[in-house]
Amino acid sequence: MKARLSGVVELVDFRVFGSRARGEADEFSDFDVFIEVETLDAEIKQKSRDIAWEVGFEHLIHISPLVFSRHEVEDSPLKVSPIIANISSEGVFI
Numbered sequence: 001m002k003a004r005l006s007g008v009v010e011l012v013d014f015r016v017f018g019s020r021a022r023g024e025a026d027e028f029s030d031f032d033v034f035i036e037v038e039t040l041d042a043e044i045k046q047k048s049r050d051i052a053w054e055v056g057f058e059h060l061i062h063i064s065p066l067v068f069s070r071h072e073v074e075d076s077p078l079k080v081s082p083i084i085a086n087i088s089s090e091g092v093f094i
Helices: 002-006 042-059 071-077 082-090
Strands: 011-017 029-037 062-068
Touching: 002 011, 002 042, 011 071, 011 082, 029 042, 029 071, 062 071, 062 082
Parallel strands: 029 062
Antiparallel strands: 011 029
């Protein structure tokens, strides 16, 4: 997935988080992916979701992407949100 995204967007960060990153997943767990891009618009967000769906379909898994811009992660109220803290502490760099 990261390789496909890299051909479409300027990736800043790409991590797996959630139950799969913690080793607590079961066969029905989704695959939570944090995607940080340099700049984000509706087209990039949709392309990222489409790629997540395609890769998930190929591997019979549901991929749940969270897509944010560098600005959102570093310079907005999002940077102090629980989800970003969680991704920072448990996310696995890919």
